[in-house]
Amino acid sequence: xxxxxWNVRGxxxxxxxxxxxxxxxxxxxxxxxxxxxxxxxxYLEKIRMRMKMDNAFYVDPIGMASGLALxxxxxxxxxxxxxxxxxxxxxxxxxxxDEWFGTFIYAPPYEEEKQEFWERLGTLRNNxxxxxxxxxxxxxxxxxxxxxxxxxxxxxxxxxxxxxLERSYLMEIQSKGGTYTWSNQRSDExxxxxxxxxxxxxxxxxxxxxxAIAIIDIHIASDHAxxxxxxxxxxxxxxxxxxxxxxxxxxxxxSNIVQEEWITSEERQxxxxxxxxxxxxxxxxxxxxxxxxxxxxxxxxDIVNKIKALQDGPTNSEDATSKLSRGVVGR
Numbered sequence: 292x293x294x295x296x297w298n299v300r301g302x303x304x305x306x307x308x309x310x311x312x313x314x315x316x317x318x319x320x321x322x323x324x325x326x327x328x329x330x331x332x333x334y335l336e337k338i339r340m341r342m343k344m345d346n347a348f349y350v351d352p353i354g355m356a357s358g359l360a361l362x363x364x365x366x367x368x369x370x371x372x373x374x375x376x377x378x379x380x381x382x383x384x385x386x387x388x389d390e391w392f393g394t395f396i397y398a399p400p401y402e403e404e405k406q407e408f409w410e411r412l413g414t415l416r417n418n419x420x421x422x423x424x425x426x427x428x429x430x431x432x433x434x435x436x437x438x439x440x441x442x443x444x445x446x447x448x449x450x451x452x453x454x455x456l457e458r459s460y461l462m463e464i465q466s467k468g469g470t471y472t473w474s475n476q477r478s479d480e481x482x483x484x485x486x487x488x489x490x491x492x493x494x495x496x497x498x499x500x501x502x503a504i505a506i507i508d509i510h511i512a513s514d515h516a517x518x519x520x521x522x523x524x525x526x527x528x529x530x531x532x533x534x535x536x537x538x539x540x541x542x543x544x545x546s547n548i549v550q551e552e553w554i555t556s557e558e559r560q561x562x563x564x565x566x567x568x569x570x571x572x573x574x575x576x577x578x579x580x581x582x583x584x585x586x587x588x589x590x591x592x593d594i595v596n597k598i599k600a601l602q603d604g605p606t607n608s609e610d611a612t613s614k615l616s617r618g619v620v621g622r
Contacts (some may be wrong), residue, residue, distance in 0.1 A: 292367075292385050292522040294322040296395060298428045298488065298515035301329040302360075306512035308338055314508065315342050318519050321367045321385065326397035326428055328358035335360050350374055361395060369393075373415060377408055378427075380415055391422035391496055398430040405431070405448055409455040419460050422499055426490040426520055433463075433486070439471070440483030456491070464490040464497075464520070468507030472516040488518045539580070548575050 295314060299307050302325065315323065323344060328335060332349045339347050344362035348371050352358030361379050363369045366386055373380040378396040394415065399408050416423055431452040435444045456462070471484035490505040497503065502524030508517040539545040552572040 292322075293318045293320045294324070294393075294426065294520040294522075295320045295517060296324045296326075296426045296428075296488065296490075296520075297517035298326045298397065298513060300327050300513045300515065302335060302338065303330060304512055308341075310511040311338075312342060314517060314519075315344075318506075318521075320519070321364050322369065322383070322393075323360075323362040324379070324395035324427060325360040325362075326358075326395075327356075328352065328360050329355055330358060348374070348379060350376060350379065357397065359395070359397060378412065389422070389499055391424060391499060392416065394423070394425045396425060396427035396429065398428060400430045402445075402448060406451045409451040413455050413458050416459065419493075420495055421493060422496040423459075423461070423493045424490065424496050424520070425461070425492070426505075426518065428488050428515065430487055433489075437471070437486035438484070440475075440485075441480070459493070461491045461493055462497075464492055464503055464505050466490070466505040466507050466518070469509070469516060472507055472518065474510065474514055476514055488515060490518065490520050535576070536580070538584075539576070542583070544579065544583070545576070548572070548579055551575075 295318060297311070297314075299311070302308065311323075311325075314320070323342070329352050331351050332347075335349060336347065339360075339362050342362065343364075345365040346363050346369065348361045348369075350357075350359040353376060357376055359374075359376075359379055361369070361371075361381070368384045368387070370382040371379060372382055372392075377399060378394055380392070380394045382390055383393045384390045392415075394412070396412070399405060412425075429452065431449055432438045432444060433449055433452060438444050466489070471486050472488035473485045475481070475483040477483070488507070492500075492503070500522040503520065503522045504524050506519040506521065508519060510516045549572055552575050553568055
C-alpha cells in the first residue's frame with residue numbers, strides 16, 4: 292500500500308499537476324493527500340479524474356489560503372471521521388484487511404495556533420492502544436539537526452509537538468531520501484533547509500506494518516518535498532513493459548527496423564500472424580533503443596540523483612558540492 296502526502300503550495304500550477312501525475316504513476320498510490328491546494332472542489336475534481344483516483348474528500352480553502360484534498364482508489368476503504376482546516380481524520384482498510392486510523396495533517400504555520408492544534412489532535416484517539424498513523428506537514432522542526440540556515444531553532448514550537456508524541460505514544464517512522472523536506476529556495480548565506488514533513492505511528496500500527504518506510508521524494512514545483520509511505524517497505528523492481536517512444540519516429544533507423552523485421556517475418560512464414568510480426572519487431576526495437584539511447588537514460592538518472600543531493604544539504608557547503616559532483620543521493 293502506498294500513501295502520498297504533499298504540501299503543493301497551490302494546485303493552479305501546471306508543473307505541480309504534471310509532477311503529481313508522475314508520482315502517482317511511479318508509486319501507484321492508493322491514497323493521495325494534498326495540503327495548501329488553494330483551490331475548491333470543482334477544480335480539484337478535474338485533476339483527480341486525470342489521476343484516475345476513484346473517491347475524494349475536500350476541505351475548501353479559506354479565501355486563497357490552505358485547502359485540503361484526500362483521494363483514494365477503489366481498493367481502499369476510507370471513512371472520514373473528523374476534519375477541519377488543518378486535518379482529515381479517517382478509518383482505513385485495504386481489500387477488507389485490518390482497519391487502522393489515518394490522520395492527514397497540515398499543521399498551522401503560525402506560532403499562536405500551534406499549541407491548540409497539537410492538543411486538539413491529541414483528543415482524536417481516546418484509546419492509546421489504537422492503530423494510528425499520521426502523515427503530512429507538521430510545520431515543526433523537531434530538533435536542531437533538522438534545520439540548516441541562519442534562523443535559529445525554536446525550542447518553544449517543538450515543545451508542543453514533543454508533548455503530543457509523549458501523550459499519544461507515537462514515534463516517527465524511518466525515512467529514506469533527503470534529510471530536509473522544505474527549503475526557502477534561496478542560495479548562499481540566505482538559504483534555509485528544514486524537515487517539516489513526516490510520518491508518525493503508534494506501536495500497534497507498526498506491528499501491523501513492520502516493514503513500513505517513508506520516502507522523501509525530490510522537490511519539484513513546490514518548496515515542500517512529497518513524502519510517500521510504503522506500508523510493505525521497498526518492493527523489488529520489475530522490468531517495465533514495452534512502450535513505443537515517440538522520439539523513435541525521428542530516427543530513420545527505426546523505420547528501417549520495422550520494415551526489415553516485418554518483411555523477414557513474412558519470408559520465414561512462421562504462421563505469418565500479426566502477433567508474431569509484432570513480437571519480433573518489438574524485440575529488435577528494444578535492443579536498438581538500448582544501444583541507441585542507453586547513455587541518455589543514464590544521464591537522466593544522474594540528474595535526478597544530483598537533485599536529491601541538493602535536497603540533502605546546503606548548496607554552499609563543500610560536502611554538498613562533493614555530492615553533486617558524484618551524484619550521491621541523500622540518506
